[in-house]
Amino acid sequence: MLDNPTESYVTADGRTIGAVVMEMRGITLRFGGVEAIKDISFDVREGEIRAIIGPNGAGKSSMLNVISGFYHPQEGEVFYKGSKRPPMKPFQVARQGIARTFQNIALFEGMSVLDNVMTGRLNYMKTGFFSQAMWWGKAEDEETKNRAKAEEIIDFLEIQAIRKTPVGRLPYGLKKRVELARALAAEPQILLLDEPMAGMNVEEKEDMSRFILDVNDEFGTTIVLIEHDMGVVMDLSDRVVVMDYGKKIGDGTPDEVRNNQEVIDAYLGVSHD
C-alpha cells in the first residue's frame, strides 16, 4: 500500500492518507564547502503528519527551508502536485499553498494578534487598487469574509482572549500559537512546522500536540514537522524521516524507525568515523 505513490491507504487508527503530494528527489544543499543536506529523497502524502527528526545540526531546518524556498539546493528536485517545481522565492512557495512557522518565531511584533492572523489572508485579497484605497465596496465585502475566516482560526486555536494584544507582549508559548494561527489562516495544503514545541513546558507541549492533531483532523491539512523530542514525534506522526549529519538514516512508521539500529546509534551518540 505504501509503495504505490498514487494510492491512498487507511491507517491503524482509521484515518485515510492520500496519494503523494510532494516529493524530494536527491536534494543536496551546500554552504560553501559544508554539505548541510546530502542526497536526500522522501515523499509526503496528502493528509498525513510527516515528521523530520534528528539530533541538533542534522540538517532538519535546512530541509524545511528548501521546501519553503528560503534555500535553493545545488542538486535535486522538488516535485509538488505531480510536477517539478522550478526554483522559487519563498513568497511564491507561500502562494502555492505551503505555509510555515519558524523555529525562532517570526511574527509581526508590532501588530495585534488579529492583524498578524489577517496577514495570512493577504493572498485571498484580490480587489483592485481603487476600491482598496478607500476600503469601500468589494474591498469591504472581502475584508468581512477574510476577517470571518481569521476569527474562525482564532477561535479554533483558543486565542480569542488576546485578539487585540500586540504580539510583542505575549509569552513564548502563545506566540508559537499565534504563528500557527497565521500559517493556518492561509488555508494551506501543506503546513510546515519548524520545532513547534521547542522551549515549551510539558503542558504547553500537550496543548500544541492537540492543536496539530486537530488541525490535521479538522482541515485535512498535510503537516510536515520538525522536532527533536522523540517522544512527542512518535505519538504524533504517521511517518518519520530521520536525519543525521545531513544524511537520511531512516524513513518509515514510528515503530519501524524506533527499531532501526542506525537511528538508535544516532540518538545514543555512537561515534562517527
Next chain:
Amino acid sequence: MPDQLIFAMEVTANGLLNGVMYALVALGFVLIFKASGIFNYAQGVMALFAAMTLVGIQEGRVPFAHLINAIFGTHVHHFGFDPNAALFWPFAIVSFLAALVIPITALLTKRVSILGFLGLEAITGGLFLFVWLVPAAPAILLTVLIMIAFAYLVQRFVFKHLVGQEPIILFMATIGLAYFLEGVSDLMWGSEIRNLDVGLPQGVNDWIDVTTFEALGYGLFIDNLDIAAAIIAAILVMSLIAYSQYTKNGRAMRAVADDHQAALSVGISLNYVWILVWSLAGIVALVAGVMWGSKSGVQFSLSLIALKALPVLMLGGFTSIPGAIVGGLIIGVGEALFEFAIGPMIGGATENWFAYVLALVFLVFRPQGLFGEKIIERV
C-alpha cells in the same frame, strides 16, 4: 497684550507652518526606513528632481536638451507647445469617463454596494475635479508617473541586488544614488533656478491679518502658501495612514516593515512592497518639492532640506509617522522661538544650528526618539 507676546505668537505660528514642511521631508525618510531599513540619503535630491521635472513639464522644456543638442548638433530647448495644456483634454476626458463609467458599471454588475458606489465615485470624481480645477494637474500626474518609474528603476537596478547587505552598504548606495540623481536632474532639465507656480495661493493672509488686528491691535503676518502647505500635508499624512492601516498593500507594507522573513512566509513579495514604498516616498518628495519650490524657487539648495529632516528624525524617531510630524513641528517652533528670543543676543542666524543642538540633547536622553521603538537588548 504686550507686544513681545504677540510677536512670539506670530513667530510660533510661522514656526509651526515651517515645521509642517520639515515633517513632510522627514516623512519620506520614515516610509523607506520602516519598510526596508534603508536610510535614504537621496530623499532630498528626489524632492529636487520631482520639482525640476514638474517645472520642466509645465514650461514645456525638452528633457536632456543639452545632451541631444551636443550629440545631434541641434538647438532644441522647448517643445514649442505647452505639454501641460496639451495633456489637459486627454486627462480631462479620461478622468471624466472614468468617473462616469467605472462606478456605474460596478454598481450595475453588482460588484459593489451603494456605499461602494459612492466611494468609487468620490475617488474618480475627485480625480476629475482635480484635473478640471487645478491648472497644473496634468503635469503633476505625469510627474507622479515619472516618480513611480524612478522607484521601479531604483529597486530593479540597485536595491534588488543588495538584499540582505549591511545597513551601511545600503546607506552608501543611497549616497551614490543621490549624486547620480542630481546629475540626471542637471542633465535632464539644466541647473538654473526655476520659478514654480502650481496655482497655490501666495502672499499674506488678509483675513487673519484683519481679524487679529481688530482683536489684538496687531495684524499677524501668515503666508497663504504656508497655510496651503499645512492643509495639503495634513491630507497627505491622513491618506498615508489610512492606506497603511486599511488596505491589502498597506498591511503588506506594515508586515515587511516588521519582519522580512515572516512577510515572505505569508506570501508577500518584498520586491513589490519596496517598489511601492519608494513610489510613495517619491510622491511625498514631489509634494515637499512643490511646497519648498513654490516658496523659494526650484534650485539645488532644495536638496539640502533633507539635512533639516535629520534632526526631525532624531527627535521623532526613525520609524514613526506621527514622530516625523511631531518632530517637525517641535523643530519648526523651537528654532523660530529660539531665534526670536535668544538670537538677537548672540548675533542671530541660529536657525542653522539650533535644530541639531536640540536633536543632540534628545539623543542623550532618549536615543530612540520621541516615538521610536525602544531599543532593548536581551542578554
